[in-house]
Amino acid sequence: MSQSITAAVIQQAVDSNDKEQNLDRTEALIKEAVEQGAELVVLQELHATQYFCQVEDTNYFDLAEPLDGYTYQRCADIAEAHDIVLVLSQFEKRATGLYHNTAQVIDGDKGRVGVFRKMHIPDDPGFYEKFYFTPGDAEGFLKGFQPVQTRVGKLGVLVCWDQWYPEAARLMALAGADMLIYPTAIGWNPEDDTEEQNRQRDAWVTIQRAHAIANGVPVLVANRTGFELSPSGSGEGIEFWGTSFIAGPQGEFLLMADSESEGAFCAEIDLERSENVRRIWPYLRDRRIDAYDNLTKRWLADRQLP
Amino acid sequence: MSQSITAAVIQQAVDSNDKEQNLDRTEALIKEAVEQGAELVVLQELHATQYFCQVEDTNYFDLAEPLDGYTYQRCADIAEAHDIVLVLSQFEKRATGLYHNTAQVIDGDKGRVGVFRKMHIPDDPGFYEKFYFTPGDAEGFLKGFQPVQTRVGKLGVLVCWDQWYPEAARLMALAGADMLIYPTAIGWNPEDDTEEQNRQRDAWVTIQRAHAIANGVPVLVANRTGFELSPSGSGEGIEFWGTSFIAGPQGEFLLMADSESEGAFCAEIDLERSENVRRIWPYLRDRRIDAYDNLTKRWLADRQLP
Numbered sequence: 001m002s003q004s005i006t007a008a009v010i011q012q013a014v015d016s017n018d019k020e021q022n023l024d025r026t027e028a029l030i031k032e033a034v035e036q037g038a039e040l041v042v043l044q045e046l047h048a049t050q051y052f053c054q055v056e057d058t059n060y061f062d063l064a065e066p067l068d069g070y071t072y073q074r075c076a077d078i079a080e081a082h083d084i085v086l087v088l089s090q091f092e093k094r095a096t097g098l099y100h101n102t103a104q105v106i107d108g109d110k111g112r113v114g115v116f117r118k119m120h121i122p123d124d125p126g127f128y129e130k131f132y133f134t135p136g137d138a139e140g141f142l143k144g145f146q147p148v149q150t151r152v153g154k155l156g157v158l159v160c161w162d163q164w165y166p167e168a169a170r171l172m173a174l175a176g177a178d179m180l181i182y183p184t185a186i187g188w189n190p191e192d193d194t195e196e197q198n199r200q201r202d203a204w205v206t207i208q209r210a211h212a213i214a215n216g217v218p219v220l221v222a223n224r225t226g227f228e229l230s231p232s233g234s235g236e237g238i239e240f241w242g243t244s245f246i247a248g249p250q251g252e253f254l255l256m257a258d259s260e261s262e263g264a265f266c267a268e269i270d271l272e273r274s275e276n277v278r279r280i281w282p283y284l285r286d287r288r289i290d291a292y293d294n295l296t297k298r299w300l301a302d303r304q305l306p
Numbered sequence: 307m308s309q310s311i312t313a314a315v316i317q318q319a320v321d322s323n324d325k326e327q328n329l330d331r332t333e334a335l336i337k338e339a340v341e342q343g344a345e346l347v348v349l350q351e352l353h354a355t356q357y358f359c360q361v362e363d364t365n366y367f368d369l370a371e372p373l374d375g376y377t378y379q380r381c382a383d384i385a386e387a388h389d390i391v392l393v394l395s396q397f398e399k400r401a402t403g404l405y406h407n408t409a410q411v412i413d414g415d416k417g418r419v420g421v422f423r424k425m426h427i428p429d430d431p432g433f434y435e436k437f438y439f440t441p442g443d444a445e446g447f448l449k450g451f452q453p454v455q456t457r458v459g460k461l462g463v464l465v466c467w468d469q470w471y472p473e474a475a476r477l478m479a480l481a482g483a484d485m486l487i488y489p490t491a492i493g494w495n496p497e498d499d500t501e502e503q504n505r506q507r508d509a510w511v512t513i514q515r516a517h518a519i520a521n522g523v524p525v526l527v528a529n530r531t532g533f534e535l536s537p538s539g540s541g542e543g544i545e546f547w548g549t550s551f552i553a554g555p556q557g558e559f560l561l562m563a564d565s566e567s568e569g570a571f572c573a574e575i576d577l578e579r580s581e582n583v584r585r586i587w588p589y590l591r592d593r594r595i596d597a598y599d600n601l602t603k604r605w606l607a608d609r610q611l612p
Contacts, residue, residue, distance in 0.1 A: 119594050119597060120592045120593075120594060121592065122592065124586070124588075135594065138594065138596045138597035141600075141606075141609060142600070142606060143596075143597040143598075143599065143600060144594075144597050145597065145600070154607075161592070164519075164520060164587070164589050165520070165589065165593065165594075166472030166473075166476065166516070166520055167472075167476070167593065167594070167598050167601060168594075170472065170473070170601060171597075171598070171600055171601065171606075174600060174601075174603060174604075174605055174606040174607070175600075175606040175607055176606070176607025199556045199557075199558050200556070202556075202557065202558070203519045203556045203557045203558075206512055206515050206516050206519060206557050207516045207519045207520060207557075209512050209516075210472070210512050210513045210515075210516030210517075211516075213470075213509045213512060213513045214470065214471070214472055214513060250505045250506070250508075250509045251505075251508065251509045251512050251513075252505050252508070252509075280430070281470070282430075283470050283471065284604075284605070286426045286427065286428065286467070287426075287471065287473065287604070288425050288426060288441065288444065288450075288471075288473070288474075289601075289602045289603065289604055290444045290449075290602075291425060291444035291449040291450050291451065291477075292449075292473050292477070292601050292602045293449065293602055294447075294448070294449060294451070294477055294480060294481075295473060295476060295477065295480075295595075295598050295601045295602070296595045296598045296599055296601070297480060297595065298480075298590075298593070298595055299480055299590070300447075300448060300477075300480040300481040300482070301460075301480070301481055301482025303447060
């Protein structure tokens, strides 16, 4: 693993479900990133299509693809052509009636080196993901939180709603992740006022920076931008807030995009800093693993004696 | 529980180990808070003395007190006189040779209603806490993370180094804490440059705001201010960075002190907001408790097959 890498997060607006066209645009942005020296490129959540989860519509299962489908093939070609590590996100059809929200990691001409299926699935008005996606399996010793070994280090890939869970970030770090990666698709309800919108975006930035801090690893976040109307015409649509960013292991910003620009945003990440930060802030040393059993409980307050 | 409370965090500089004098000053600041309407007042870590952990010196065990000692008595009198909920922090002598870094919660004339013994103990140059403090017990069903019921709600009291652990915040929230409270004593090494100092303070603010966000509860932080020389004359001393703050359940700032001022910093906390925030961001609904077992492990990367 090199001491320092150049990484890019790609922030895109998507105005149709034409995958070929969308991946053409993605390819052009990846090329821009590569021209800036990027060895690792992270794409946003479900980048090949619009964010169809604004409604529950069985027709959208047509957008799903197997792991080896069109989106993977295009991305594998791109990663091989540019000899980069690429993190893609897709609507995965695993079997008839069984779908996931899945990230794949491709390492140059090696092709796929790892898969992560979103573990925490949201369901809110305009984000009806529980209708489409089965949560990732909790299989094997690592229970689904398995970082992926690549030439640039072990990538702790998680997806969107997972970003609100310190548990997920911690488990990836304990499993050896050298950095945390979040493809995401989050935005504002245009009906919320500016104060509420700012609070929401600030919370989203803050909690992901905190995962960097708690675990002493960099965090890379690629978020969608642009406005997407609800396909049904109901609802107010979503104004995706962009703001893709990369933070170092103290949560310090290495890069932050604005809310509206499409682009390939690049930063240099000094992987050696984690070594130093974990020396001055040795949180892993002092975890009270003898006192954490209850983290596997749903709720504790109703189990106490009065 | 009322829907809205006024809370204060007290930020003090401490220039001697004269407890009577220091608690006189604390009492004056609490009075200021009460005049601003405070019903809940949080004191900083080890407020009755200087931060003696800059060196390892057995003489400092003289500063420790039992739970019913001088500091508690003074605070109980103050809490009763002003009819407030007061969170104190002390060096506790539990038995000969057995000491803790302990917070106590006093509710008006009821006196002590709860005790929390710091669970995560740091040990870094200038912060030699492992020499002085035994980590809190992991006893009972809640394993040490027991919120305290008071008239203003259930207080999830933690202490300083605990603040870097999302596990601690989560366990308090699962046990029903309505807010999280951190008495703390953290500062800069004056030898670090301004950039590093800012990164450290920013990380400290960020991770505590993230606990608010992850759990949908307000967070109150009272930190020491002022410069304290190392008692041994060795080391550079600590420039405590103040910056006490109160954040709401989306991590939004309700109040933030500067790094240098002493004072009683008050804010109104709308406890009803947690209800609303947890409705729009229902993280508790989606925790993958089937996949979190490994949070009780020290490290996972060395257990994987190659």
